[in-house]
Amino acid sequence: MDSLTERKKDALAMNVFAGGGEMGELMRSHDWSQTPLGPVENWSPSLRISVSTILASRFGSVLFWGRDYIELYNDATVFIHAVKHPKALGQPARENWAEIWDVMGPMFDQVMTTGEVFFDEDRLWPLFRFGNLEESYFTFCYSPVRDETGTIVAVLSTVTETTKQVISQRRLTMLRELATAGTGAKTLRSACLAAADTLNPYDVPFALIYQVNLQGNSAELVASTGLPPESAAAPPTINLTEHLSGWSLVDVLQSREAQLVTDVVDCFGSLSVEPWGESPHSAFILPILSGNKEQVECLLVAGISPRLEFNAEYRSFLELVAQQVESSIATAQSYEQERQRAEALAELDRAKTAFFSNVSHEFRTPLTLILNPLEQVIAQTHSSLLPEQREQLNIVQRNAMRLHKLVNTLLDFSRIEAGRIQAVYEPTDLAAFTADLASVFRSAIETASLQLIVDCPPLTFPVYVDREMWEKIVLNLISNAFKFTFKGEIAVSLHPVGDKVELKIQDTGTGIAPEELPRIFERFHRVRGVQVRSHEGSGIGLALVQELVHLHGGTVEVASEVGVGTTFTVSLPTGSSHLPTEQISDMGTLVSTSVGAAPYVEEAQRWIPQEEQGSRGAQESVDTRSSVLDTRTTRSARVLLVDDNADMRDYVARLLSKHWQVKAANNGAAALAAVGEQPPDLVLTDVMMPEMDGFQLLSALRANPQTKGIPIILLSARAGEEAAIEGLQAGADDYLIKPFSARELVTRVDSHLQMARLRSELSSNRFKDELIATVTHELHTPLVSILGWTRLLRSSQLDRTTAIRALDTIERSAKNQAKLIEDLLDISTIISGKVCLNREPVKLTFLLKEVINTILPDAKAKNIHIVELSDATSAQRDISVLGDDKRLQQIITKLLDNAIKFTSKGGRVEVRLDAVDPSASPGGGAAQTLGVNAERSRSIDSWATIQVKDTGIGISADFLPHVFERFTQAEVPSTARRK
Known part of the structure; x- marks a missing residue:
């Protein structure tokens, strides 16, 4: 009977705990009589069904039975129990989960009392599972379990551990925030501080960032988080010359490899840090390399959470943190370097302005003493001077006025920077004033075959402007438009737009490349690589326009498209409320130094090629009716003069035309075309020119076998040994620095023409020697053959066959000689330039x-x-x-x-x-x-x-x-x- 009873008990247990994997086997062998649940045969049907259900489930399930919440669980929750398994089986939850029972118990009671389901997602449950309190997260649902009578008798927990997902997401978020934290950092220290503030204490309970000095013998604490400043674990400096107690920074510095420190508490004592208030037992020291990866710039000491295992994922995460800090430091240093460069450029800009302003101030006195007497001389001697003499005086006057204009512009800059320029804002009929200023350019613009459109309808209100400043704004903008426009039109318009008045200077010129637009108003900046009437100018006209517009409380903008044109827009507020009250008067203490419109117009007229003015072309030959230096180089010697400055071109042409035939071109491209038509004996070219500069022309001529031997002399305003060496290394025969004396110029040109003639003669003699040697060599063999066979024929000792063969040989040799002679004569004709082709x-x-x-x-x-x-x-x-x-x-x-x-x-x-x-x-x-x-x-x-x-x-x-x-x-x- 006892045996039968035992077999029934076993069969019952087998039914209840059927399957279930590890936990099914464990439950079948467990002595339930020693648990509060008692023997299996005494279990209620609802308990048996519930246990059978959770064992069959592959989802984590735990059954808490009765008011003592006796725990039964399946295979999917074994890992959650960790070291609590298998002791937790059949024991009260109060004992199994003592560390969290103060929270878990009330939840169970609520489910048992109310019958309501309790659900929570990614809930933090700090558990003792591997010998220490661990940070862990779970998503779970507590559901009531009823017996046959409908009474709630247990709580069923379905649970999933989400610790890895929660921590991974948290770390990813922190890395993302770390990537943006240093965006505004401008120094290494600020980048490190921003990074330290971003670190979350769950993964990095404390962090120390030390900067290594240039000598590599000391490290200074530049940022920290999680530790108080007076903490022994955060010394302000660390000696890197020897191994001392504390952080082993020397080893990491030397090896450039991260190192794990496991004796934090032993070295520094207990460190109470957030968020758990527990001391980390270990830390990870990582090197932060410089931008070029050649040296360790900083060292990061990162504390390791006492509630997390330091595994491969944790290590990789801290390495990513170090890399992100490294990136933030590199960005900040790049910004700092760019800032320093910008400051250096700004300082250089200020130094340029100060230098030119000082020099300009000193120039005004001698300029005054040049211009005034010169004006009197021209007026008093007008009728007695020869036309050539009058033209020379006019050149002097024009260029003195140009220098005067530049001097005054630079003085304006210095006064604006010093805040000493005082504008005088007067109510002005701005439309009429602007139209008058634009009209002074009409003659020059129409001479260049362009159209000037002026659209300035009357305004119903006056606009407060400083008249002299406005004059400079308009004249500079129109002059600039004319300089870059070769066909089409220049339009000047002035219209009210809302509470502002808007001036537009629009052209159909070469346009400005997009990358150049941000720098268009920079001082001394000039757009390179575009077609321009002249390279003359200081590069400060548009910068002055911007400064003067700002003094009026306005703005200036530019829009441009390459090959289409450019539009400058100046906007000025109407009324006078935006202007200083004390400057709205009839007089100012220091007014802008105006020189009027004449210098602008005269300079623009000199940019127009002479063929557009109806006089001799830019490449037209200049008469040669004067004395000569050497009869061997005069008349036949041709000099090509290339310069974009009309006055300089006329002056040098006049000097050289007394001795040689002179052809003039206003840029390198025109000069290259002239060389193609008729190669000159010498090229005299300026360096700075539009379209093709002097160095480009030099390179093109040297690359062409037909022109590589032409003597080339460079003219340049760049003084100094380096400039001369650069010109000679580029292939020039000589380098002449402006200003130069007329005698020096003529002497150098003559010297190079003489040397070219000697080289030509030597080349001709060499050709003759080559010709004689070739003829002697090539004619010798056939002549011997002809003479030999002729002697045999005369002896009459040859048979008919041999005689015919002799005649054929003589004929063939004679033909070869004739062919050779014809070829040599052809070469001689070609080299002497006498060959004539019938096209x-x-x-x-x-x-x-x-x-x-x-x-x-x-x-x-x-x-x-x-x-x-x-x-x-x-x-x-x-x-x-x-x-x-x-x-x-x-x-x-x-x-x-x-x-x-x-x-x-x-x-x-x-x-x-x-x-x-x-x-x-x-x-x-x-x-x-x-x-x-x-x-x-x-x-x-x-x-x-x-x-x-x-x-x-x-x-x-x-x-x-x-x-x-x-x-x-x-x-x-x-x-x-x-x-």
């Missing part, structure tokens, strides 16, 4: 076939195949160009002869004729390529290429640069010696 339509397709047919017998004799190639388009039509029929035939013949000569038997020579798109330039490759240019018409191609390609012995890479030099022979195998 007429030539059908290259027909000409090429004719040459191939002529040379084909020689090719067949050597068993060489000549193949004609062409693309589909070229093959369907005749290709014609403008050229000299005989010379083109000669060129093609020479190319084919050369290819056949150095191609072995059985080889191949390919000939290709193609028409080339006019936008593409003809080019060559490894083969010999001839590019033929022609004027465009209906039947004439712009470009055609003839390419001759062989499978011969080839030419070494070393010799390729010399392959077209006369009398030069490549070293080739003796079996195919080139002649």
